[in-house]
Amino acid sequence: MAQRAASKRPLVTAPPAFPKPGHNHARCAADALAKAEAVCTARGTRLTDIRRQVLATVWQSHVPVGAYEILAQLNSGGGTPRSHKSRALTARGGRHAPMAVYRALEFLMGNGLVHRLASLNAYIGCAHRGEDPHAAQFLICRRCGITAELKSAALNRALNQAVTERGFTIDSQLVEIGGICPHCRPKP
Amino acid sequence: MAQRAASKRPLVTAPPAFPKPGHNHARCAADALAKAEAVCTARGTRLTDIRRQVLATVWQSHVPVGAYEILAQLNSGGGTPRSHKSRALTARGGRHAPMAVYRALEFLMGNGLVHRLASLNAYIGCAHRGEDPHAAQFLICRRCGITAELKSAALNRALNQAVTERGFTIDSQLVEIGGICPHCRPKP
DNA sequence: TGGTATAATGTTATATTATAACATATTCAA
DNA sequence: TTGAATATGTTATAATATAACATTATACCA
Structure with missing residues (x-):
């Protein structure tokens, strides 16, 4: 599986991948x-x-x-x-x-x-x-049920901006995304 | 509509403000x-x-x-x-x-x-x-209870990117932000 | 117009999730 | 060792939501 070299690689932004089916x-x-x-x-x-x-x-x-x-x-x-x-x-x-x-x-x-x-x-x-207790975002696979905790700086930034732009002060957040995880998705 | 404002001004992106206390x-x-x-x-x-x-x-x-x-x-x-x-x-x-x-x-x-x-x-x-039924984000004021529906393209973009980057396919989303609304926030 | 299929509501019962309130036990430290 | 703080036991019930089946209303069409 040759990878595209330096050019198109997304930065190291997706660290804790979705737990794999057969992992230890x-x-x-x-x-x-x-x-x-x-x-x-x-x-x-x-x-x-x-x-x-x-x-x-x-x-x-x-x-x-x-x-x-x-x-x-x-x-x-x-x-x-x-x-x-x-x-x-x-x-x-x-x-x-x-x-x-x-x-x-x-x-x-x-x-x-x-x-x-x-x-x-x-x-x-x-x-x-x-x-410490922290805000979190979740990806919930509706097929296998496996749920991954997401920690995206970009998402948090966007969220904070969208909200403060409207004069709102955040205390707590709840972000839960439903869908299909990479391991349940039909391979191309 | 689509404008690339030259400077750093946040675009006019906060349209439906938080409902005001005395509104009709x-x-x-x-x-x-x-x-x-x-x-x-x-x-x-x-x-x-x-x-x-x-x-x-x-x-x-x-x-x-x-x-x-x-x-x-x-x-x-x-x-x-x-x-x-x-x-x-x-x-x-x-x-x-x-x-x-x-x-x-x-x-x-x-x-x-x-x-x-x-x-x-x-x-x-x-x-x-x-x-049509649509994904939505909410801002919930923990003081007055008033809740505003948010529709931020930027937020949606960030969310989609953070998620697809991880190989996940979105079906549904749930975003609920708790905090203090602009009208309940002590004025400076 | 009447018959019939579909959609909406009524009705009863119960599932599921969560908390209140007070009693007892355990732990730690002075 | 005693007493305050913490943790658990126990009973009861609150709050939210759905299942299952009966009845009624509505729309459509022959």
């Missing part, structure tokens, strides 16, 4: 968990059991997961989810109630380790873990 | 309703009673409204909402069930007359009514 995901997950430990230690916050479990669940793949799906996995022993019905009856036999998950997610989001996807009501591990 | 809103609403009639006639779709009522409710202000708030207003006679409790018991005395509202909203969104704000679970009248 165990490593993604392990890295994320390790990084999270470090972040929490550094910040003096505590990555407790539940929080770690929730984080691990979120990192099972690059597909966002719902809070109740996380709950089901927690309550089924961490392996594969048993059923969606283990909802209210967390009492004796079961384990956790929804609150446990939501609280863990809140903590993880507050520490920049997880993001929420408003368009899906689902959660995903932060690809820039280790940084 | 009755007119916004009336216009929107009229436009909606026209759009539906043109498309051969029907702007029925409920749909019109829902649209009118959405256009009561520039602040997004929740589905159940719309429902409450419908069920209280179109005036001010009576209570949030008129939920399930739409049977005899009441009027509409949630489905009615959601169906109307679905129709209105399908016809490009209303948008949904995922970050608020709320709905707002489309400022570009008359156009």
Whole structure:
């Protein structure tokens, strides 16, 4: 595959490519968990059991997961989810109630380790873990579900300009793009 | 129209300013309703009673409204909402069930007359009514709640580039910016 | 004009996502 | 070791949204 030389190469602007289908995901997950430990230690916050479990669940793949799906996995022993019905009856036999998950997610989001996807009501591990809570943009493949976190300076610039031009002061942003990822797109 | 202003002046790109606090809103609403009639006639779709009522409710202000708030207003006679409790018991005395509202909203969104704000679970009248369903960006003031629809070519360009650069094909986009609007911002 | 297909609405029930409020337990540090 | 702060347990419920099937209205056309 000969590449066009210097001329037309886009600058090194597309760094964290879309996660490939066959990549070593165990490593993604392990890295994320390790990084999270470090972040929490550094910040003096505590990555407790539940929080770690929730984080691990979120990192099972690059597909966002719902809070109740996380709950089901927690309550089924961490392996594969048993059923969606283990909802209210967390009492004796079961384990956790929804609150446990939501609280863990809140903590993880507050520490920049997880993001929420408003368009899906689902959660995903932060690809820039280790940084403070930050604005993020997401590319969501509607075929495979895999979601990549985007960090485009150009996009942020455009966004800031478009907005401040109108006298608006940004607090928070939510950018979620749906479509087809490079690996699901039919090859030419 | 297309002008290459010589100097550094930002082009005249901020057309539909943030709705002003004291503007003639009755007119916004009336216009929107009229436009909606026209759009539906043109498309051969029907702007029925409920749909019109829902649209009118959405256009009561520039602040997004929740589905159940719309429902409450419908069920209280179109005036001010009576209570949030008129939920399930739409049977005899009441009027509409949630489905009615959601169906109307679905129709209105399908016809490009209303948008949904995922970050608020709320709905707002489309400022570009008359156009086909379209991608939109929103500025949401966290103080007054007023939300403006943004249409920035530059932003769209940046967004498309950042995304296609990564081999992604866009289907849908969701851009919601939270912050302080020009009218709520403390003057210098 | 009447019949019929389509579209719209009614109605009931329930799914899904998220939070409130208060009780108990754990941790850390003085 | 005690007490404040933090974390979790527990119960209940809020808020948002959809499924499924029955009924009614509308439009079209033979």
